[in-house]
């Protein structure tokens with residue numbers, strides 16, 4: 534039997550996610566070898582991520598290893614994948630999603646509502662910054678980068694009062710016990726695709742496709758398809774931060790896909806929330822329709838002009 538070479542980045546979250554997929558492939562009877570792929574974003578820790586080309590730098594190094602033939606399978610956080618498909622690779626499986634929510638880790642067990650005005654909250658995500666600012670709690674949002682461990686240390690070592698992180702990453706790393714509030718999507722909607730993994734193979738690699746396909750979870754695939762179709766459609770008409778969450782809900786006698794989304798002004802001056810329910814078989818169409826509804830209702834106007842500054846900005 535041939536061995537599947539599964540490419541992974543070195544960060545704790547990436548190796549945990551890759552090992553999770555490797556274990557599932559082994560349970561199906563495959564031989565799997567983990568191959569470390571170093572990315573520009575991992576090698577160069579001084580240049581800001583945005584200058585290197587955003588989270589896309591992590592994705593492209595793994596895709597290059599796939600097309601070069603040094604690995605056969607690559608695991609990505611689905612939310613980090615660009616919405617434009619890469620014809621050289623195929624997403625052969627989207628496994629069952631982890632908790633899609635954002636989570637708050639605050640000092641002294643505090644929740645968002647309990648943090649006093651003026652408290653410092655760290656996040657590097659314009660989507661999280663915008664939604665937290667829109668709650669009007671008077672928090673000071675500080676720009677925060679780094680891996681999960683580094684970000685949590687800012688709270689535990691007293692440099693920040695709170696941080697917001699993906700629940701999925703914290704659960705996968707065994708650090709869910711540090712969460713002080715699971716943020717309700719009614720207040721803070723996650724990134725499209727958050728909590729889900731994308732398992733990629735080389736386009737046309739039938740053996741790897743056949744090995745990986747059983748890990749696919751159709752309900753998760755329908756949900757993230759709707760969220761990403763919405764994001765792709767909005768990217769064409771609006772550059773403000775976007776949150777989205779689709780869920781399978783029980784309708785009268787069929788399963789329905791419920792999609793909620795937010796477009797938020799980066800400075801917290803406002804946001805627009807809408808939702809739609811539709812057929813899980815037409816997930817992409819549902820996402821596009823909700824995006825058009827948001828655009829018709831003024832989503833594009835939420836982006837301030839370039840001379841406007843965010844209310845609070847403190848770099849860490």
Ligand SMILES: NCc1[nH]cc(CCC(=O)O)c1CC(=O)O
Nearest residue numbers: 610613698699701702727728729
């Ligand atoms: N932005 C980086 C990133 N990409 C995926 C995750 C977590 C895992 C996931 O969302 O599936 C994280 C960390 C975070 O947002 O806190």
